[in-house]
Amino acid sequence: MTTLSRRALLKAGLAIGGGLLVEVSLPQAQAAAAAEPVTFQPNGLLRITSNDVVTFVLLSVEMGQGVSTSNAQLIAEELGIDPAKMVLEFAPADRRYDNSLSGLQATGGSTSTAGSWEPYRMAGATAREMLLEAAARSWGVPKPECVAEDGAILHKATNRSGRFGQFAEAAARLPVPDVTLRTRDFRVIGKPVPRLDAAAKVDGSLVFGIDVKVPEARSAVVVRCPVPGGQVKSFDASAAKAMSGVEDVVQVPSGVAVVAKTYWHARQAAAHVKVEWDEGPLAGFSTAGLLETHRKLAREGQGKRVHSKGDAEAALSKASRVLEAEYTAPFLAHATLEPQNTTAHVTSSKCELWAPTQSPGILKEQLKRLLGYDGDDIIIHQTWIGGGFGRRLAQDFALEAVEVSRAVGKPVKVVWSREDDMRHSPYRPAATHRVQGALDAQGRLVAWKHTVVTQSLLGQIGEHWLRAIIAGSPGFMKSMAAGIAVPMLSAKDDTSVEGAKDLAYGVENLAVDFVRHETGIPVGLYRSVGHSHSAFATESFVDEAAHAAGQDPVAFRRELLKFEHRNRWVLELAAEKAGWGTPLPPGRFRGVAVHKSFNSYVAAVAEVSVEGTEIRVHRIVMAADCGRVVNPNLVEAQLESAAVFGLSSALKHRISFENGRVQQRNFHDFELLRMHETPKIEVHIRHNEASPTGIGEPGVPVIAPAVANAVFAATGKRLRDLPLSLEAAS
């Protein structure tokens, strides 16, 4: 790469997709170009050097969802190159790399594909056109006769060809053209390209955040108050400081940090730090108490009406048959397998950090405020991420590492233990749903009144998001105002009622109320967010209604989805592939669920058996419609993943509090599904050429209700509390 002093930097203001700056860098002298490769950078997403290295910049973070492969396919489609032949680079924390849908440089909300669908194809097409133009001029042939294929420009009539790199310098001198994107006859889009990151994920060479090696960096652990929000009153570190390998013990806002030679030394010493805590207002908090409050609030009906159609109350009062049910969902931890960690090096004028964060953008804005430094003095190195699921949209772990480094004046890697992670997380909030429904004399569902009691997600994290959005360009405000800013400011918070508020079923009289009950417990975004609990309520309740009406659960839903085609299509596809209505082996029973989230549609049929109080899931059949599929291999993987993730929360785990303390510690009491419990999972994708929508999250919500409905079919017992337990119900 040529150095800045040796090149003129030309900037053009062409906006691509999310408003990317177009930069064309040129060498000042030919002599310099001969010595060092010239870089053709038609936009912020792509670089081609004269020695033929094609680099694409990843806007999203790769946390397992496969975006480093699928986004490579988008750019490769238009550029004319094998996606595996490009070099991957993570985007620096910079507003230029904000997601075109969310207006934040954050990976969440299942927007990685939807938000990059246009920008990457534009980037590839722009570069291709410029390379074609450069080649056509140099050969003196008409540009339309030239094609870009496999990393080269070809002119078949004269049998001439040249690698992209050969034309990089000439292309860099051309104006950036307008381009038209291919809408059909895709060559790379739609192909089951194997994961491009797989090779480095099977030999231990991939560097996750926790693997980062920074010269002179110490390891640190933080002793935190067992009660969320508690503060250090005083501490005695004399014993810890005397231990081998320990360098510093310092107070930071989140607790007391022990800085040592290795994690092991720090962890050993941390056990000897004596802290007196001010446990704060949550010291008496318990899940049992919360549940009681939730149920009371759900029955009192003092919520804010967030959606209504017809007159649900009137219809309920005159209905021939009224059903009523309450569903509960517990707090949940994301339990990413890579524990939280960050390596930070803070000096008096600069902050550099290596963080497995889902949002370098939000982190940077928070650091600017914390440290008072300019954006240019804050360097965030995005790392590979060992599982996100929304956990790393909160930046607590990264800010904490910055505090520790600042306190000791050295580069420090802070690593959380599994116990730290389990007990100090922004949890999926607990929620209680009360649903009342009315059936008319013909068994039609004519009224649905739904009350959601939970705490607000955006009430806690929203401030940082809002600041980050406002700090961006005005264009973002428009797209975000409706989505996040307005609901947040008006305390309505759609994430708490999503999936309930937008019920797909054609019920004439519908009322949805939100009772916001704050606990003070830190909460965050958990894979599928509000849908993770709301679909359990809606899909259980519609199943209860079907049985009360004496109708088949698939037929009952199908009738209610008469005008909701995409919901109905996936329902029908899953039912057909699962053999709905056909005989099963003795002891096996089916349950179904269908739900729309993140603009995608997923249905699942679960096949279970019950022995005593043990629920065994044998088979999950899923059908999905997520618009245009960029890579079916990855879409299938995300749905398989969602099924396993959904089964863990349906059957295995919860976070509970007593005296303000999380009762779970590690994977023995916060269990995840294991190999021997994993059913056969079959995925069917419904063909659809609409623009791509989310797929990382939409598979999760249907799993718990499909299993609960199958358990009802097996036992006649309605399990309305997550995680599902026949023991608790008997």
Add this chain to the structure above:
Amino acid sequence: MVKLVINGVEQEFDVPEDMPLLWVLREVAGMTGTKFGCGAALCGACTVHVNGIATRSCVMPVGTLAGQRITTIEGLAQGGARHPCQRAWAELSVPQCGYCQSGQIMSASALLAAQPEPTDEDINAVMSGNLCRCGTYPRIRAAIHRASELAKVERVDLKAAIGMAEKKEGH
């Protein structure tokens, strides 16, 4: 000083005898392919081979391992040839985030050394000790069968592939 043979190379480490092998590998030897997940032998992310036996390194004090043959994910490929598990894993796009996969592959390669053609029950029995939060279990199962097939077709000795000599060596 503790003397360990890691991936065929003898090395000496000035560490406390009760320091778990995991942290010696990661923070003293600088080999980060072996992962920290739970610190309590509950998740399997830290799995390595000790004399060919899958072992949770997070609870294994190095003092007990003097002179023992330790293989980590970095040493699984031999002479540039990737283990059939590594190839099958990539072929079937098994990894998602990939964090648990070092441990999964170390467990699976030890299983295949003992059972070159494992049944689904064999896979359940051994692999249930390794957690994957991304839920790649169905593909891990398929990849173990695929690795078994690759080894059969290519006549790979699955014991030798994890550094266990073919000669009868009791352990």
